[in-house]
Amino acid sequence: MAETFRIGLLGHGTVGSAFEVLLNERADAFVPITGMRPEITGILTRSRGNFEEVLENADLIVELIGGIDPARDYVLRAIRAGRHVVSANKQLLSQYGEELWACARQHGVQLRFEGAVAGVVPVIRVLQETLAATRVERIHGIVNGTTNYILSEMAQRGLTYEEALRHAQELGYAEADPTDDVTGRDAAAKMAILARLAFSTPVHLDQVVYEGIEHLTADDMEYAKELGLGLKLIGTAERVDGGISVRVHPAFLYRGHPLASVDGPFNAVTVESETITEVTLSGPGAGGPQTATAVLGDVVSAMIPPASTPETTESLPVVNDVESGFYLHMEVADRPGVLAQIAELLGMQGASIRSVVQKGLGENARLVMVLHPLLESRFYAAVRLIGQLDFIRAAPRAIRVIDEEFT
Numbered sequence: 391m392a393e394t395f396r397i398g399l400l401g402h403g404t405v406g407s408a409f410e411v412l413l414n415e416r417a418d419a420f421v422p423i424t425g426m427r428p429e430i431t432g433i434l435t436r437s438r439g440n441f442e443e444v445l446e447n448a449d450l451i452v453e454l455i456g457g458i459d460p461a462r463d464y465v466l467r468a469i470r471a472g473r474h475v476v477s478a479n480k481q482l483l484s485q486y487g488e489e490l491w492a493c494a495r496q497h498g499v500q501l502r503f504e505g506a507v508a509g510v511v512p513v514i515r516v517l518q519e520t521l522a523a524t525r526v527e528r529i530h531g532i533v534n535g536t537t538n539y540i541l542s543e544m545a546q547r548g549l550t551y552e553e554a555l556r557h558a559q560e561l562g563y564a565e566a567d568p569t570d571d572v573t574g575r576d577a578a579a580k581m582a583i584l585a586r587l588a589f590s591t592p593v594h595l596d597q598v599v600y601e602g603i604e605h606l607t608a609d610d611m612e613y614a615k616e617l618g619l620g621l622k623l624i625g626t627a628e629r630v631d632g633g634i635s636v637r638v639h640p641a642f643l644y645r646g647h648p649l650a651s652v653d654g655p656f657n658a659v660t661v662e663s664e665t666i667t668e669v670t671l672s673g674p675g676a677g678g679p680q681t682a683t684a685v686l687g688d689v690v691s692a693m694i695p696p697a698s699t700p701e702t703t704e705s706l707p708v709v710n711d712v713e714s715g716f717y718l719h720m721e722v723a724d725r726p727g728v729l730a731q732i733a734e735l736l737g738m739q740g741a742s743i744r745s746v747v748q749k750g751l752g753e754n755a756r757l758v759m760v761l762h763p764l765l766e767s768r769f770y771a772a773v774r775l776i777g778q779l780d781f782i783r784a785a786p787r788a789i790r791v792i793d794e795e796f797t
């Protein structure tokens with residue numbers, strides 16, 4: 391009989407219950423790999439179990455409660471008691487990661503968190519181990535399946551944002567309260583974790599600039615198609631001017647970009663560096679059984695020691711004014727000289743136009759253009775002035791364009 395590896399499970403909701411089912415199915419398969427058979431020896435929910443007892447009877451704690459309190463306290467207590475911890479809690483790690491990782495190093499235990507970013511897509515392990523030898527320059531990620539599903543529906547079926555959100559809720563891809571997803575906050579937490587691992591510098595959720603998808607329209611999708619672009623909610627973590635920039639916002643991608651074809655509730659992450667050019671990982675980004683697969687994979691890894699999240703070795707400044715391509719959407723009076731005046735204001739800020747589409751709307755016209763990359767501060771300075779021109783009929787709208795294709 392193989393020795394039992396005892397697991398204390400905190401949380402028995404969507405992921406926790408799927409974890410129990412998966413563990414029962416797969417436990418025997420790990421005996422030849424680890425010499426032990428994992429087994430759940432205690433479960434804690436709001437109405438069931440006692441934390442001290444669950445901890446006492448466990449070699450490893452799986453935290454699937456979510457949020458900060460009481461998850462942070464339980465994880466710290468488990469680590470201090472010398473237990474390995476596996477968690478899928480992005481909010482906790484993006485806000486208290488440094489404290490938890492330091493505590494795990496101090497107590498010589500593992501804190502694993504593959505399920506916290508991009509579900510079953512193994513991006514944490516790849517950054518920490520497989521790509522440890524490369525100096526990562528940039529990460530682009532579609533790390534929120536809910537928003538990717540909504541944007542795919544808008545693009546492919548011409549739905550409005552509200553209609554696509556309703557579909558996502560009916561199919562269980564979006565929560566009844568979708569705020570964290572659609573405002574970009576959920577993706578920002580995941581990008582903070584990825585940036586910390588990629589650049590070995592502390593990154594807190596509060597340092598991530600994020601913007602959501604609520605203001606996007608079916609119109610944007612139509613013009614994007616004409617311009618050969620696809621619209622995604624993109625998380626970016628990159629080295630800029632001796633520092634780093636970590637941000638989440640909607641962005642247009644040209645079709646040659648590896649993330650342009652990632653549709654529906656899928657997630658994908660592209661890691662770029664000089665030596666490897668780019669590596670893209672993609673797959674299901676959420677869901678009980680999918681996330682449980684990542685969590686159980688972490689449990690198996692923890693059964694084969696050692697591994698820990700190294701201390702930060704850098705202290706890089708976070709840079710917020712970065713270069714980007716832009717899509718600019720304007721409603722203007724249809725009269726001579728309009729395009730020239732707009733082009734002049736853009737030119738004064740060093741912006742150069744990559745493509746333009748113009749459509750007549752009776753007395754007015756819709757002018758949509760894509761600009762080559764320039765500093766965001768300079769672009770928005772031009773947009774402020776354009777917004778004041780007398781022929782502008784509605785506030786100009788801007789969306790970033792990732793002006794890059796890999797061939």
Ligand SMILES: NC(=O)c1ccc[n+]([C@@H]2O[C@H](COP(=O)([O-])OP(=O)(O)OC[C@H]3O[C@@H](n4cnc5c(N)ncnc54)[C@H](OP(=O)(O)O)[C@@H]3O)[C@@H](O)[C@H]2O)c1
Pocket residue numbers: 400401402403404405406434435436437438453454455456457459460478479480481505506509675676677678681
């Ligand atoms: N769902 C996904 O697709 C997904 C994907 C990736 C990552 N995650 C992460 O996985 C974690 C769990 O998510 P989930 O969707 O499984 O959540 P969930 O369905 O809401 O389940 C949460 C569980 O935690 C328990 N719980 C809540 N507060 C508690 C407390 N104060 N003390 C003890 N237990 C408490 C709940 O108890 P009751 O049963 O008594 O209510 C429930 O069993 C979160 O960190 C989430 O971000 C989820």
